[in-house]
Amino acid sequence: MQASINGQSYQFKPGQTILQVAREHDIFIPTLCELNDIDHAPGTCRVCLVEVQADGVPTRYLTACDTPLQEGWQVLTRSAKVQEMRRLQLEMTMADHHQSCSTCKRNGNCELLAVANSVGLTEVRFHYTQGWENDEPVDEGQAIIYDRSRCIRCQRCVAVCRNVQNIDSLELAGWGSTAGIRLKGGSVEPSPCVTCGQCVMVCPTGALSERDQTQEVLDYLADPAITTVFQMAPAIRVGFGEEFGLPPGLNVEGQIIAALRKLGADIILDTNFGADVVIMEEGTELLGRLRQKKSPTFTSCCPAWITFIEKHYPDMRPMLSSTRSPQQTLGVIAKTYLAERRGIEPANMRVVSIMPCTAKKEEARRPELGHDGRPDVDVVLTMREFAHLLRREGIDLKHMEPSAYDDPYMSEYSGAGAIFATTGGVMEAALRTMYYVVNGKELEHVEIGQLRGFENVRTAHVNLGGEFGEIKVAMCHGLKGTRELVEEIRAGRMDFDFVEVMACPGGCVDGGGTLRSKKAYLPYALKRRATLYDIDRHTKARQSHNNQQVQRLYAEFLGAPHSEKAHHLLHTSYRD
Ligand code: HC1
Ligand code: SF4
Numbered sequence: 001m002q003a004s005i006n007g008q009s010y011q012f013k014p015g016q017t018i019l020q021v022a023r024e025h026d027i028f029i030p031t032l033c034e035l036n037d038i039d040h041a042p043g044t045c046r047v048c049l050v051e052v053q054a055d056g057v058p059t060r061y062l063t064a065c066d067t068p069l070q071e072g073w074q075v076l077t078r079s080a081k082v083q084e085m086r087r088l089q090l091e092m093t094m095a096d097h098h099q100s101c102s103t104c105k106r107n108g109n110c111e112l113l114a115v116a117n118s119v120g121l122t123e124v125r126f127h128y129t130q131g132w133e134n135d136e137p138v139d140e141g142q143a144i145i146y147d148r149s150r151c152i153r154c155q156r157c158v159a160v161c162r163n164v165q166n167i168d169s170l171e172l173a174g175w176g177s178t179a180g181i182r183l184k185g186g187s188v189e190p191s192p193c194v195t196c197g198q199c200v201m202v203c204p205t206g207a208l209s210e211r212d213q214t215q216e217v218l219d220y221l222a223d224p225a226i227t228t229v230f231q232m233a234p235a236i237r238v239g240f241g242e243e244f245g246l247p248p249g250l251n252v253e254g255q256i257i258a259a260l261r262k263l264g265a266d267i268i269l270d271t272n273f274g275a276d277v278v279i280m281e282e283g284t285e286l287l288g289r290l291r292q293k294k295s296p297t298f299t300s301c302c303p304a305w306i307t308f309i310e311k312h313y314p315d316m317r318p319m320l321s322s323t324r325s326p327q328q329t330l331g332v333i334a335k336t337y338l339a340e341r342r343g344i345e346p347a348n349m350r351v352v353s354i355m356p357c358t359a360k361k362e363e364a365r366r367p368e369l370g371h372d373g374r375p376d377v378d379v380v381l382t383m384r385e386f387a388h389l390l391r392r393e394g395i396d397l398k399h400m401e402p403s404a405y406d407d408p409y410m411s412e413y414s415g416a417g418a419i420f421a422t423t424g425g426v427m428e429a430a431l432r433t434m435y436y437v438v439n440g441k442e443l444e445h446v447e448i449g450q451l452r453g454f455e456n457v458r459t460a461h462v463n464l465g466g467e468f469g470e471i472k473v474a475m476c477h478g479l480k481g482t483r484e485l486v487e488e489i490r491a492g493r494m495d496f497d498f499v500e501v502m503a504c505p506g507g508c509v510d511g512g513g514t515l516r517s518k519k520a521y522l523p524y525a526l527k528r529r530a531t532l533y534d535i536d537r538h539t540k541a542r543q544s545h546n547n548q549q550v551q552r553l554y555a556e557f558l559g560a561p562h563s564e565k566a567h568h569l570l571h572t573s574y575r576d
Pocket of ligand 1: 232233234235236271272274275301302303325326327328355356357360420421422502507508509511
């Protein structure tokens with residue numbers, strides 16, 4: 001089939017939209033609500049209007065994202081009328097939007113402002129002046145803030161929650177200019193929401209964002225009586241450089257350590273250390289459960305996954321590992337063992353986590369994950385908040401000279417701990433140690449290739465040796481595939497010994513607290529993953545049990561995995 005765009009003739013396939021054909025030929029048409037990576041083209045923002053002329057039909061103005069191109073059409077993407085209509089459309093959207101850009105979380109990288117700029121908007125004549133706050137209550141969840149006054153009704157969040165995560169927690173509510181996005185049930189608790197943050201990742205404005213806790217951290221740093229302890233999650237070092245213009249996937253661990261020192265952090269630790277401890281506990285737990293023929297065991301490090309089970313499949317709770325996540329493990333060990341070793345009063349210690357995750361904020365606030373009446377982790381910053389914090393303090397990561405950890409107790413990590421952040425990583429880390437425990441020798445090939453695919457649900461048979469022989473394992477990332485797998489297991493149609501789940505598609509490297517990309521959904525997953533594997537390859541110890549600081553922790557403080565002390569500090573239970 002043949003049609004023309006801007007006077008140039010192009011071939012196209014039946015069913016292709018005007019936007020698809022234009023993009024195929026590198027012809028720019030501005031879009032706002034549309035997001036190709038999640039197959040979302042509702043045509044609601046009308047920014048992609050084009051002029052269409054066809055024989056025998058009056059000139060029409062159609063949305064390019066959802067209009068199939070037809071034989072013989074002549075499409076104009078930048079006629080004077082088209083440009084004027086786009087500007088008017090944008091002006092209407094801006095008028096129906098809380099334009100308090102100076103206090104908005106998206107200040108500096110808002111897609112709405114970028115599109116307004118690209119269509120040449122120079123004036124907004126209409127302003128919604130009645131009290132937004134009264135008309136549109138802001139839903140302040142513990143982790144995510146839903147601010148309808150900034151919603152432009154693109155419905156990307158609805159699409160990602162429904163089609164990618166299969167949670168279906170969001171709906172468009174209200175009429176006319178007061179319409180906007182809302183959680184079903186009115187707030188997080190009664191809604192099916194698991195705070196995975198995928199909706200935040202695709203929101204083009206500041207309507208969806210995390211609860212900003214950067215001020216709390218600055219307050220800790222300013223208080224001389226407080227010892228600030230920072231931890232960075234495995235995913236942070238491979239996904240943070242982009243914010244400062246460094247190549248996607250680059251390992252910026254050293255620059256982050258330097259930036260934290262400049263910020264005034266007292267102690268800098270690595271969540272990877274916590275991950276190694278988790279493997280010691282979870283691996284031991286799993287072997288015990290295998291002996292008792294209790295299968296499957298599900299991993300427990302991903303808090304959105306935990307909430308998913310608690311809210312959606314509570315009957316499956318006994319299958320969750322009782323081991324706390326690496327974040328919480330590190331927090332509690334810092335406030336006990338480290339505080340003791342370094343002579344710090346735990347009440348004066350604040351643990352701040354830098355996480356690629358929104359759900360970790362909820363996790364840290366769980367009362368069951370506290371100790372002596374205090375939370376084990378005081379504040380969780382998403383990667384976006386951490387970038388904001390550095391900017392507030394005038395720190396540019398790009399100009400940081402890489403530095404190294406200096407804490408002798410809790411900053412060493414193994415390659416196994418490093419790969420936690422990618423799908424299949426926890427499984428691989430656990431198997432490396434379990435194999436050693438069962439056979440008394442290391443796996444010959446520590447890189448277990450059969451666990452390293454990228455499909456949303458993967459299964460494998462792994463030879464654990466000894467009394468266990470071959471075990472069946474599964475790994476899921478993204479909740480849509482996870483739900484399907486859980487349904488199969490629940491119905492008895494599939495069975496596994498060990499199942500790893502990460503709620504975010506791609507795993508933590510693409511978590512709901514990572515940097516947002518304009519017009520793209522999770523574009524760097526594989527680059528970040530490749531760097532994690534590279535870190536693993538170049539780490540001295542590649543198994544958690546060979547981490548010398550972990551060995552010392554057990555020798556001097558915990559005793560053995562699953563000792564009474566370890567059980568008290570490092571395990572948890574789940575909510576009814
Ligand atoms: Fe994750 Fe984990 S890997 S959950 O994805 O088990 O967030 O990075 O910190 O706790 O270690 C996140 C990442 C992270 C925990 C670890
Ligand atoms: Fe849906 Fe996750 Fe957003 Fe909750 S946080 S509304 S589950 S996408």
